[in-house]
Amino acid sequence: MNEKKIIELRDIAVSFDGEPVLKNLNLSISDGEFVTLLGPSGCGKTTTLRIIAGFITPDSGDVFFDGKRVNDLPAYKRTVNTIFQRYALFPHLNVYENVAFGMRVQKKSNQEIEETVTKMLELVNLKGFEKRSVAKLSGGQQQRVAIARALANNPRVLLLDEPLAALDLKLRKDMQTELKNIQKSLGISFIYVTHDQEEALSMSDTVVVMDNGVIQQIGTPQDIYNEPQNAFVADFIGESNILDGVMLEDYLVEFFGRKFSCLDAGFEKNEPVDVVIRPEDIDIVEPVKGHLTGLVTNVTFKGVHYDTIVDFKGFKWLIQTTDYYPEGSTIGIVLNPEDIHIMKKSAYSGMFGDYSSYSEEFDELGDAVAAAEAEEEAEE
Amino acid sequence: MKSRTAATPFALWMGIFTVVPMAIVVWFAFTDETGAFTMANIAQIWQYAGTYVDSIWMGALATVICLVLAYPVALSISRKSENMQRTMVMIVMLPMWMNFLLRTYAWMSLLENNGLINQFLRWLGVIGADASLEMINTDGAIVLGMVYNFLPFMILPLYSVMAKLDNRVIEAAQDLGSNNWQVFRRVILPLSAPGIVSGVTMVFVPAVSTFVISKLLGGSKYMMIGDVIETMFVGDGCNYNVGAALSLVLMVLMLLCMSMMRKVDNGEDELGGMMA
Ligand SMILES: Nc1ncnc2c1ncn2[C@@H]1O[C@H](COP(=O)(O)OP(=O)(O)OP(=O)(O)O)[C@@H](O)[C@H]1O
Ligand SMILES: [Mg+2]
Numbered sequence: 001m002n003e004k005k006i007i008e009l010r011d012i013a014v015s016f017d018g019e020p021v022l023k024n025l026n027l028s029i030s031d032g033e034f035v036t037l038l039g040p041s042g043c044g045k046t047t048t049l050r051i052i053a054g055f056i057t058p059d060s061g062d063v064f065f066d067g068k069r070v071n072d073l074p075a076y077k078r079t080v081n082t083i084f085q086r087y088a089l090f091p092h093l094n095v096y097e098n099v100a101f102g103m104r105v106q107k108k109s110n111q112e113i114e115e116t117v118t119k120m121l122e123l124v125n126l127k128g129f130e131k132r133s134v135a136k137l138s139g140g141q142q143q144r145v146a147i148a149r150a151l152a153n154n155p156r157v158l159l160l161d162e163p164l165a166a167l168d169l170k171l172r173k174d175m176q177t178e179l180k181n182i183q184k185s186l187g188i189s190f191i192y193v194t195h196d197q198e199e200a201l202s203m204s205d206t207v208v209v210m211d212n213g214v215i216q217q218i219g220t221p222q223d224i225y226n227e228p229q230n231a232f233v234a235d236f237i238g239e240s241n242i243l244d245g246v247m248l249e250d251y252l253v254e255f256f257g258r259k260f261s262c263l264d265a266g267f268e269k270n271e272p273v274d275v276v277i278r279p280e281d282i283d284i285v286e287p288v289k290g291h292l293t294g295l296v297t298n299v300t301f302k303g304v305h306y307d308t309i310v311d312f313k314g315f316k317w318l319i320q321t322t323d324y325y326p327e328g329s330t331i332g333i334v335l336n337p338e339d340i341h342i343m344k345k346s347a348y349s350g351m352f353g354d355y356s357s358y359s360e361e362f363d364e365l366g367d368a369v370a371a372a373e374a375e376e377e378a379e380e
Numbered sequence: 381m382k383s384r385t386a387a388t389p390f391a392l393w394m395g396i397f398t399v400v401p402m403a404i405v406v407w408f409a410f411t412d413e414t415g416a417f418t419m420a421n422i423a424q425i426w427q428y429a430g431t432y433v434d435s436i437w438m439g440a441l442a443t444v445i446c447l448v449l450a451y452p453v454a455l456s457i458s459r460k461s462e463n464m465q466r467t468m469v470m471i472v473m474l475p476m477w478m479n480f481l482l483r484t485y486a487w488m489s490l491l492e493n494n495g496l497i498n499q500f501l502r503w504l505g506v507i508g509a510d511a512s513l514e515m516i517n518t519d520g521a522i523v524l525g526m527v528y529n530f531l532p533f534m535i536l537p538l539y540s541v542m543a544k545l546d547n548r549v550i551e552a553a554q555d556l557g558s559n560n561w562q563v564f565r566r567v568i569l570p571l572s573a574p575g576i577v578s579g580v581t582m583v584f585v586p587a588v589s590t591f592v593i594s595k596l597l598g599g600s601k602y603m604m605i606g607d608v609i610e611t612m613f614v615g616d617g618c619n620y621n622v623g624a625a626l627s628l629v630l631m632v633l634m635l636l637c638m639s640m641m642r643k644v645d646n647g648e649d650e651l652g653g654m655m656a
């Protein structure tokens with residue numbers, strides 16, 4: 001990855017039927033960078049990709065490739081290729097011809113086409129599938145044909161719209177590694193859309209967190225996780241307990257009527273802030289030794305750890321611990337300065353970070369995911 | 381088993397409406413009035429060879445014209461919004477709700493030597509006061525009648541295949557560098573091939589065997605094979621056995637034409653795939 005900007009979006013705004021879908025979006029992508037657009041359904045990720053691909057012209061703002069404004073350049077003339085949310089393979093062509101499509105359009109020689117197709121099918125592990133009809137491939141195989149088809153065009157930037165969403169967990173993990181390896185070995189830029197935060201954190205050089213058509217934060221996966229800029233990011237990336245606090249002075253914050261030292265500075269004196277405490281950072285101790293004491297109200301076994309919900313003065317926290325504390329027990333916690341992250345107040349303050357409705361919230365999420373998956377299957 | 385019960389109505393339908401009538405036609409074609417086996421009916425058919433060729437030629441011409449007219453219409457309907465599509469399909473179907481004979485009589489009164497078109501031309505002064513453009517009783521009139529009557533049967537199957545065309549596949553083609561012509565040539569055309577095949581079938585078959593259109597618009601000058609067959613079943617000189625033989629041969633010829641077309645269609649698919 002180098003610092004040369006290959007794509008720049010400046011002040012992009014898009015509305016559909018009068019509804020703003022992207023607002024004032026600014027984003028730049030370096031040559032060879034793996035950028036992930038992360039956000040909930042409907043936040044404008046696909047729309048952003050489609051602007052880059054040339055399928056949507058923004059209402060206002062500019063798109064630059066290599067410093068040249070390309071707002072009016074049609075899709076077929078752009079040196080980007082897309083892996084669509086539902087692959088969109090050509091049903092009338094076999095695997096070989098799907099991969100060869102872009103080169104046939106460019107009237108490459110048969111020999112060159114054959115070499116490239118063979119190379120691409122090897123790259124995506126589909127050697128020997130040349131003559132197969134794409135309709136008869138599994139989801140993972142179709143996915144890989146889509147990747148080979150896009151890469152065969154030798155794009156400078158590959159756009160990937162939730163390419164792994166339809167795959168099962170195991171295959172998804174394998175494909176994540178495969179995609180990351182492909183990106184590294186080709187050295188081209190990937191712009192990757194997902195609403196799976198784990199995928200975003202593990203694959204990307206840069207994560208762009210979006211909500212409601214607005215970029216909430218751009219940063220490395222570590223930045224995004226450790227230094228979330230507002231309650232939305234803190235809640236969307238991983239789990240977070242988010243509390244109201246007051247920044248008394250640099251490196252000193254008060255919440256729950258108690259002063260804690262922290263690592264953050266640069267706030268006004270007595271500025272109200274959001275305090276983020278990650279559930280896995282909390283140390284559980286005997287009640288007498290704790291900064292705070294609370295009552296365990298719910299325990300769920302998660303494999304590696306227990307999700308333990310603890311009531312501190314009516315505010316419920318999520319604590320992830322490998323030790324088991326039964327419901328009804330009283331525990332103490334210790335918060336070290338590096339466990340406490342301070343955020344400025346934002347429009348999202350107070351909306352997230354309380355685990356009072358822990359179990360329902362998770363059931364709902366589970367249902368929504370199941371419903372979405374059922375819907376996708378019905379579409380197939 | 382589930383599949384067997386599901387197939388039963390179809391088998392019944394096949395029996396009543398396909399197998400039995402076909403068997404009757406075959407039986408008539410190979411017997412004489414006494415019911416004895418004979419090849420005489422089939423042997424007689426040679427004298428109608430010219431009529432067969434004319435009929436197939438005119439049917440094919442009408443089919444090609446229908447295809448050329450219908451394809452862009454169907455494509456443009458299929459790219460509209462859903463509400464718009466419904467309305468446009470309605471408009472295409474509208475003439476079909478009017479009686480077939482009535483529609484053809486209407487063309488007669490338009491094309492006649494003293495018909496509306498000739499009157500209009502005279503009024504314009506394009507032709508002399510007692511001259512008339514010869515339109516009725518020509519090949520052209522028959523083909524026109526066929527095209528007019530059968531056009532919806534071409535548009536509808538084309539449209540229904542095109543409406544299912546996934547827009548994302550078109551975008552994928554653009555994404556891979558295809559301009560509009562290449563998108564059409566490499567994606568839309570091959571994917572609409574099934575619609576072309578069924579549209580052509582639905583126009584070609586009735587066009588070749590029509591007798592009303594040729595009778596009304598072609599007059600007595602033009603006999604199509606449908607007219608010949610009709611004379612074998614109604615009127616004085618009727619002969620069911622020869623009529624059945626004529627129908628059988630017509631059917632075989634049409635099957636041959638259709639299978640030839642399918643071959644061309646498949647071959648083109650492969651060709652499209654192979655060509656750079
Ligand atoms: N062609 C369109 N016409 C009208 N509204 C649209 C259109 N495309 C997208 N939208 C709307 O724009 C918003 C953003 O859509 P977009 O597809 O970019 O979301 P997304 O972030 O990709 O979501 P998902 O994760 O569900 O794919 C949504 O509210 C959607 O309904
Ligand atoms: Mg999307």
